[in-house]
Amino acid sequence: VTLLDLALLCLRLGFLSFGGGVATLAEMQHVVVDVHGAMTAADFGHAFGLGQATPGPGVLYLVPLGVMVSGPAGGAVALVAFVLPPLVLAAIVVRVWDRFADSPWTVAANRTLAPLSIGLIAGGLRTIAAPLVGDPLALVGVLVALVALLRLRLSPPIVVVSAGIVWLLAST
Amino acid sequence: VTSSLTPGPEMSGGPLRALWAFLWIGLTSLGAGRQAYLHRTFVDGGWIPEQVFLSDYAKSTVLPGASFVNLTFLCGLRIGGFPTAIIGTILVFLPGTVAIVAATIVLSAPDPRVDGLLHGILVGAVAVFALMLIRLRSAAMTSSSARLLALTAFAMTIAAVPLVVIVVVIGGVGLYWYRPRRDAAP
Numbered sequence: 127v128t129l130l131d132l133a134l135l136c137l138r139l140g141f142l143s144f145g146g147g148v149a150t151l152a153e154m155q156h157v158v159v160d161v162h163g164a165m166t167a168a169d170f171g172h173a174f175g176l177g178q179a180t181p182g183p184g185v186l187y188l189v190p191l192g193v194m195v196s197g198p199a200g201g202a203v204a205l206v207a208f209v210l211p212p213l214v215l216a217a218i219v220v221r222v223w224d225r226f227a228d229s230p231w232t233v234a235a236n237r238t239l240a241p242l243s244i245g246l247i248a249g250g251l252r253t254i255a256a257p258l259v260g261d262p263l264a265l266v267g268v269l270v271a272l273v274a275l276l277r278l279r280l281s282p283p284i285v286v287v288s289a290g291i292v293w294l295l296a297s298t
Numbered sequence: 299v300t301s302s303l304t305p306g307p308e309m310s311g312g313p314l315r316a317l318w319a320f321l322w323i324g325l326t327s328l329g330a331g332r333q334a335y336l337h338r339t340f341v342d343g344g345w346i347p348e349q350v351f352l353s354d355y356a357k358s359t360v361l362p363g364a365s366f367v368n369l370t371f372l373c374g375l376r377i378g379g380f381p382t383a384i385i386g387t388i389l390v391f392l393p394g395t396v397a398i399v400a401a402t403i404v405l406s407a408p409d410p411r412v413d414g415l416l417h418g419i420l421v422g423a424v425a426v427f428a429l430m431l432i433r434l435r436s437a438a439m440t441s442s443s444a445r446l447l448a449l450t451a452f453a454m455t456i457a458a459v460p461l462v463v464i465v466v467v468i469g470g471v472g473l474y475w476y477r478p479r480r481d482a483a484p
Contacts, residue, residue, distance in 0.1 A: 138462070139461065140362065140363055141362050141363075142362060142461045142462055142465055143362050143363055143364065144360075144362055144465065146359075146364055146365045146366070147363075147364040148427065148430070150461060152455040152461075153455075153460070153461040156458055160458075168417075168420075171420040171423070171424075172416035172417075172419065172420055174420070174423055175416060175419035175420040175422065175423035176398055176401055176402070176405075176416075176419065177398065177423075178419070178422070178423040178426050178427075179401075179419055179422075179423070180394045180397040180398045180401065181324065181325055181326060181327055181393055181394045181397065182324045182325075182327060182332075182390060182391055182392075182393055182394025182395070183332070183364055183366050183367050183370075183390065183391060183394065184332070184364070184366070185364040185366075185367065186391070186394045186395060186398050187398075189395060189398045189399060189402065190398060190401070190402040193402050201399065201402070205391075205395075208363075208364075209363065209364060209367055211363075212361060212362045212363025212364075212367075212368065213363065213367065213368065213371050213387065215361065215362065215363070216357070216358070216361050216363065216368050216371055216372065217371070217375065217380070217383070219357070219361060220354075220357060220372060220375065223357055224353070227353070230477075230478030231473075231477075231478065233476070234472070234473050234476035234477055234478065235360065235473065236356070236360060237444070237472065237476040238447070238468070238469055238472025238473055238475075238476060239359075239360055239469075239472075240444065241439065241443075241444040241445070241446075241447035241448035241451070241468075241472070242447060242448070242451050242464075242465065242468045242469060242472065243359075243434070244431070244434055244435055244439065244448040244451075245447065245448040245449065245450065245451025245452040245454075245455070245464075245468070246451055246452075246455060246461075246464070247427075247430070247431055247434065248431060248448070248451075248452045248455075249451070249452050249454075249455025249456065250427070250455075251424070251427045251428060251431055252452075252455070252456065253455075254420070254423065254424055254427055255424045255427075257420065258420065258421065258424060264417070264420075264421050267418070267421040267422075267425075268421055268424050268425045268428070269425075271421060271422050271424075271425030271426075272425040272428055272429060274425075275425060275426065275429045276429065276432075282422075282426040282429070285422045285425060285426065286419055286422030286423055286426060287419070287422070288422065289418040289419060289421045289422030289425075290415045290416070290418035290419035290422065291415070291418065292418055293414045293415060293417050293418025293419075293421065294411055294414045294415040294418060295414075296414060296418075297410050297411050297413065297414025297415075297417075298411055298414070
């Protein structure tokens with residue numbers, strides 16, 4: 127994948143990421159894995175996992191993804207192309223937003239975007255979890271991690287890093 | 299925008315103090331619900347009024363892009379205008395970027411232990427993702443029409459329908475569905 131292709135992909139998906147960066151995971155994986163064959167589905171999942179294990183915005187998963195598909199410069203290109211244009215839009219929109227905050231059409235847009243985002247995020251979860259299907263141990267690990275998050279209220283990065291350490295120890 | 303962009307009295311430390319706060323958030327904001335770090339720092343710290351923050355939170359989730367990044371940018375805009383918004387957003391990215399670049403370099407070597415580590419990280423990340431979906435679902439799926447729109451969007455992703463088509467179709471149907479009606483109660 128050339129840097130220009132990567133930039134255009136991230137630019138397009140950045141503008142379509144209603145509900146956050148994860149809403150575009152399914153489309154991102156479809157393009158880089160299925161269409162371009164630039165990385166495997168497992169590598170895509172690994173890149174996303176690294177983004178969850180590091181501090182700061184979750185969209186940082188684009189750095190390892192960009193490096194994997196387009197080389198060292200790909201990380202910076204992917205991140206900037208995805209993040210910057212929506213920020214410019216935000217800067218513009220915020221100046222007129224308050225004027226229309228109580229408009230019935232604004233309310234209608236909010237009511238529409240919430241389920242749209244959830245549908246896209248569910249699609250992203252299916253995409254990310256795909257490499258684990260057929261691996262019963264991994265699925266048990268997901269359930270255990272989910273219980274740790276829900277019941278023990280552990281911090282997500284602690285759960286992510288702990289799961290990594292468990293699988294690291296198991297592989298040695 | 300409005301007078302809420304004017305720095306509050308608590309900003310006695312000046313722009314450097316604000317930028318340090320952004321860097322600290324970038325270093326310590328981990329996991330889902332990162333927006334809570336912004337709230338704790340800038341609202342509880344007296345930089346941004348609660349109502350302004352909540353309004354910006356709504357904007358950050360509705361606008362395209364990473365919602366945490368959008369909200370970070372809007373907080374910077376409220377505190378010190380565009381320079382603070384731009385530099386603050388960069389500073390929020392900085393620690394994680396350094397960490398993930400280092401991890402990408404270190405973990406790029408072919409090694410079964412690295413594969414094991416990354417596979418485990420993916421297991422944990424899927425759980426975090428599922429947790430986020432559970433929380434969002436309980437907050438937003440309050441009507442049968444919302445559930446139908448979400449399920450349709452999900453089905454379209456499974457069918458590999460291009461994202462732009464999904465956004466246009468579901469967005470159009472939703473806007474028609476929830477359109478203002480003349481007979482609605484005032």
